Every structure is written in structure tokens, then in C-alpha cells.
Amino acid sequence: MQNSHERVKTLLDALPFIKKFNNEIIVVKYGGAAQTSDELKEKFTRDMVLLWLVGMRPVIVHGGGKSITSMLEHFGVESKFVDGQRVTCLDSMKIAEMVLSGEINKEIVALLNNYGAKAIGISGKDGRLIEARAKDFESFGYTGVVEKVNPEIVNNLINEGFIPVIAPIASSTEVGHPGFNINADLAASKIAIALQARKILFLTDTVGVMDKEKNLLTKLGVDQTNSLIADGTIHGGMVPKVNACLEAIKGGVKKAHIIDGRVEHSILLEILTSEGVGTCFE
Helix, strand or coil, X not given: CHHHHHHHHHHHHHHXXXXXXXXXXXXXXXXXXXXXXXXXXXXXHHHXXXXXXXXXXXXXXXXXXXXXXXXXXXXXXXXXXXXXXXEECHHHHHHHHHHHHHHHHHHHHHHHHHCCCCEEEEECCHHHCEEEEECCHHHHECEEEEEEECCHHHHHHHHCCCEEEEECEEECXXXXXXXXXXXXXXXXXXXXXXXXXXXXXXXXXXXXXXXXXXXXXXXXXXXXXXXXXHCCCCCCCHHHHHHHHHHHHHCCCCEEEEEECCCCCHHHHHHHCCCCCCEEEC
């Protein structure tokens, strides 16, 4: 009986958040360890279906760097990185699109549909959702920088009751161009701004942003975050994720979150509880 009462209390505690975020667009950047563990994949999928069923409008933007590296090795193509960002030659561009738009995107869509949602997978090329230019072709090849997001196709899918699942491959204005490989964090931020999302969540392999004593910083403002980057507290691979959060906030998204994708149901804990998990930017 005690367990039953605890379950009911949990549901009642979630009710204010369900009401607050009803009909709101929630963008989730999905990647890291949560994308490589079969158990975490299923739990992520169930979390997203639950949000959809209670009236929120989730949009998933996914990465897939480890899978791309593995496939490049399979085909004998060397992986190269500059400042932590992948250099995308023509061969690796084709493989990245195959892995992201094909294998990973359709796996996520199939899981969502199997758990009772309506999901459709697209890439940034569909409906010219993401238009990009080369970051620095001599140094990075077909790695791109987002110039424009045209959200009509995503809004149409949302209005039809679908969960859009987006692969971060962008189109070019040049006819016959293979397109661009886009950093998934930055793509998610740009898409969240274009959709006027209420929240954006980044699933990572860390608990969130930590201070120099390794204590979790649960809430950060823009000025404080810039100071932490300047003094080196925020460094390495966390910098682009944090910059993506700041860009989203400056673009009108009310809150951005970095949460640990290795924690079961971390998305639900962040959205549907007052304590939350990870780091919140506002």
C-alpha cells in the first residue's frame, strides 16, 4: 500500500509541470552514452512518448559521432578532428549522411512508433529545414555552419501530431552539392530558436556543468556562464554545449538544460520535478 501511495504522490507532483508545459515545444538533443546503450535507448524513447502523450510537443535532434567513426573505420576512411570538431571529406560526408539520416534516424523513429507514438524522421535537407555554408572548407571540408532554419516542415509535422526526429545534415544553395555535416548541439540550438521552443535539453555524458571543486552548478545565467568560460572553469568539450545553450537563451528559448543521459529517465526528472537534474541556463 505504501508503494501505491508513493506512486500516486509522484504523479500528483508532476501535474503542475504537465499543465505548465502542455502544448509547448520541447527540443531534445539526443546523443552520447544514452544513444549507445540499448537499455537507455528504450528508456529515452519511453520518456519521449510519455511527454508526447501528456500534451507536450517534443522534437528530437540527434547526433551519432561514435557510429560515424565506426562506419568510417569499416570502410577504411580515416577520422580527423580539429579542435574537437570532425573534418568531413567527401567520403566521410556520404558516410555521415548514411549513418545519421539512415541507420540512427530510422532506429529512433521505429522505437518511438513501437511504443505508441507517431514519429517521422527527416534531415536538415528535407524542406530545406537547415541551410548551411562551409565552416572553413580548407580545414574542415564539408563540416558546415548553419545560416538559416526554415521551420515550416517541422511545424507542419507537430501540428499533425507527429514527433519530428531530425538528423543534422544540412542543404547547400549550390545545385548538386552533397550538403554539410552539422554539429548536432548547434543544429539543435538553431532549430529550437526557429521553433520558438519553450525548452531545449542536451543529453551528455556528464552530470552537468561543474565548478573547479567538481560541484554541480544547477543554475547559471548568461553573464556568470561567460565568466566561467573566460576563467577556464568551463573548458574542453563542454564549451560548445554551453555555447549552444547560451545561443538558445539569447534567441528566445526560455530555458536550456545540460543533463546526464546516462541517468535513467533524466528527461522526466528535469521536466516533471521541482528538483530537476543537471544544469539549467536561463
